[in-house]
Each structure stands twice: as structure tokens, then as C-alpha cells.
Amino acid sequence: MLSNPKSPRVKRVAALARKKERRESGRFMVEGPQAVRELLAYRPRLAEVVYATMGNEPWQHEVDRLASDAGVQLERVTPEVLAAMAETVTPQGVLAVARTWETPLAEAFDGAKLIAILHEVRDPGNAGTVLRAADAAGADAVVFAGESIDPFHPKVVRSTTGSLFHLPVVVCVTLEEATAAAREAGVVTLAADVRGAELLEARAEGVLAGSVAWVFGNEANGLSEADRALADRTLKLPIYGAAESLNLATAASVLLYETAFSQRA
Template sequence: MIENPKSPRVRRVAALSRRKDRRQSGLFLVEGPQAVRELLAHRADLAETVYATMGTESWQHEVDRLASEHGVVIERVTEPVLAAMAETVHPQGVLAVARIEAAPLAEVLRDARLVAILHEVRDPGNAGTVLRAADAAGADAVVFAGESIDPWHPKVVRATTGSLFHLPVAVAPTLDASVDAARAAGLRVLAADVHGEDLDPAADVLAGPVAWLFGNEARGLNAEERALADGALRLPIYGAAESLNLATAASVLLYQTAFAQRGLTRPGRPV
């Protein structure tokens, strides 16, 4: 049982809430029962250590079982220790330390049919929600390009609710590199932008391999960035809303593409 919230080990775990410490150590935090379960169930090879309180919560048995099956060490800690380790104010009894694994860009795009590219997306909730939506829509990968938020930021990890461990995530130094790699892999690059044409759900443009490019929450994509894409599309606004936020728009576009690729938007087929 780890009982001292000020011990060097506790401080090392807590430091992973900072980007520079994640880069130096190659490790990141996974907080909460849902995310830890998904880590152990799908990418236990990345798990270094699980830290959990001695409780009777419903998730405890499953986390213990998964950790045991995959040979992952569980360290018991007091609630003050877990609170000192966690980035959240009220941790839910368990967190894990895992290794960062950024997949090579060309590798994750090879044979892909649906990809999300995030360019200068800064809000962790938006980034995590887009990744979760991409997972739900059956996307093959998510690319964080340029100055986008670190995909292993604790708030991003929590917002994915475990989807981070279901599909490959790549990091690209620039938007140009992402677009060039997507096009080289045979993907049509479509910019999601308010300056684009209204999306036609039945259009053939979505039926083939597509990489959606999503820009910064506040400013979107500038003209130069839009020009890198093969086309720009927007979701029409039928009501009085001024706009849709990034995560909502991305979720709709990713699902609409998934429908088109499965033939669900053709005449006579249900949407």
C-alpha cells in the first residue's frame, strides 16, 4: 500500500499531467475505471502500472481480472495518494500509467478508408470527442497535425472514454505532411469548412476513401490550408443556430461518410 502523497514515486506519476514530462518519460496518465478497463482490454501491452484504492466498486473485480490476465502490476494506494497522482480533482478510484505509442503516419494511412485529421485543434474536450466519434464511425485512424493538442493530455484521454485504445493515433509535424501522406495513401482529402459547398449526403464524393480535415475551433481553416484539400464541404444549417461546434460537426461528417461508404445513402436504402 502506497500511503505517502508526497513520495517521489507519487510525484513522478503526477508530473505526467505536464506535456514536457510526458515527452521526457514517454508515459501518460489514464484516469477512471472506463479508460483503464479499455486500456487493459485492448492495449494491455502499453500498460506500465495500475494504481487503485481498496474499494468495493463494481469495476474493481474486472480491472483486477484484466490486469492479472495480462501481467500488469496493480499497486494499492490510499485515496489521498490517488488524488495527488491524478489530474482530476475527484479521481474515481483508479488510474494507470501507460506508454505513449504514436503510430507512423504512413503506416496508419495504408489501406485506410476513413481518417480524421485534426489541425491546430486545441480544446482537449473537442479533440477527445472527435477521436471517440471517429472510433464509433469505424474510422481507421486519427491524425493530430501541427500545433494540435497532445493526444495524451489527461483531458483528451478522458474525453475519448477509452477510444484512444481502439484505433491508431498518429502525430504529424505539419498539415502539409498529413495531407501529402493521406493523398499518397489514396485518400481524398476533404476540408470541413464553413466556406465550402453544402454537403450532399448522396454524393459519390463520400463513397471512396476519405480523410476529413478539421481545423481550429475558433478560426477554422484559412484559405491556404483549405487549398491543400481536394475540396471543402460544410453542413448546412437549417435552423437558427449560428454554427455547430467542431466536435458535433465532425461527428456528423464522419458518420455521414461511414453511411456513404456502406451504401446507406443510396436511393432506396435507409439512412
């Protein structure tokens, strides 16, 4: 059992909370039983080691079995060691180290019906929630464009609750590259912005029923005029009450599901 919270090995895992370390090592941390289960179930080849405390938690047997089935090293650690490794203040007893991956842009758009493009999205909770909503809505991929947050940031990984491992993820591309790939694949790009045309009109025209890539902009500034010009159309959600607007994650969830409904009608 690994019991020294100050050991070099523990420090190397803890360092993965930093973007620089993730990029240089090509690895990231996955915290919590739900996320670790999904990693082992959907992307076992990426998992390198699972660190878990000893106990009778409901998830323990399943995580142990999945790690064994995948041939992934399982290390028992003390709660103090796990706390020193984890990014969270109160870790849930299990953490994994996995290799990062990237899906080629053209591959993500090939045959796609629904794509979410995050442009300059900085908040990890928003990014993770949009990715989770994209997964739930049956999207084919999520693209992190521009200076968007790293999808392997620990807070993003946690907020996806495992959805990160269900979808192709594209990183380190410009919005121009993403929209060009969409056009090449015959996918219509729709910019979500309050300065756009009414969503219901586009829905009535059947725009949402085809192959669609939604572009979601920065939480504070939205999409610039130049950003919107890269999309085929700019659309806005109607506001029926007195709210000034919806936050990014909520609006994205509604738009992704609205498109999924139209495509399945």
C-alpha cells in the same frame, strides 16, 4: 499499500499532467475505470502499472483480473495518494501509467477508408470527442496535425472514454504531410469549413462513398485559405435552423457518421 501522498513516486505520476514530462518520459496517465479497462483490454503491452484504491466498486474485480491477465503491476493506494496523483479533482479510484505510442503516417493511411485529421485543434474536450466519434464511426485512424493538443493530455484521454486505445493515432506531423500521405494512399481529403461547397452535393456525387480523410480546423479560426488549398475539396454542413454554426466536435461527429453511412450504403 502506498500511503504517502508526498512520496517521490506519487510526484512522478502527478507530473505526467504536464506535456514536458510526458514527452521526456514517454509516459502518460490514464484515469478512471472505463479508460483503464480499455487500456488493459486493447493495449496491455503499453500499461506499466495500475494504481487502485481498496473497495467494493463494481469495476474492481474486472480491472484486477485484466491487470493480472496482462501481467501488469497492480498497486493498492490510499484515496489520498490517488488524489495526489490524479489530474481530476475527484478521481474515480483507479489510475494507470502507460507508455505513449505513435503510428507511422503512411501506415495509418495504408488501406484506410476513413480518417479524421485534427489541425490546430486545441481544446482537449473537442479533441477527445472527435476521436471517440471517429472510433464509433469505424474510422481507421486519427491524425493530430500542426499545433493540435497532445492526444495523451489527461483531459483528452478521459474524454475519449477509452477510444484512444482502439485506434491508430498519428502525432507531430504537418497538415501538408498528412494530406500528401492521403494522396499517396489514394484517399480524398475533404476540408470541413463554412466557406466550402454544400455537403449534399458532394454526397450526391458519391464523393463520400470512397476513401475519405476529413480535415477539421481550429475551434476559433477554422482552416486558413492555405490549409483549405491542401485538401481536394472544401465542404460545409447545411444549417437549417437559426444557429450560426455547429461546434467542432458536433460537426465532426456528423460528418464522420455521414461518411460512414455513405460507405456502407
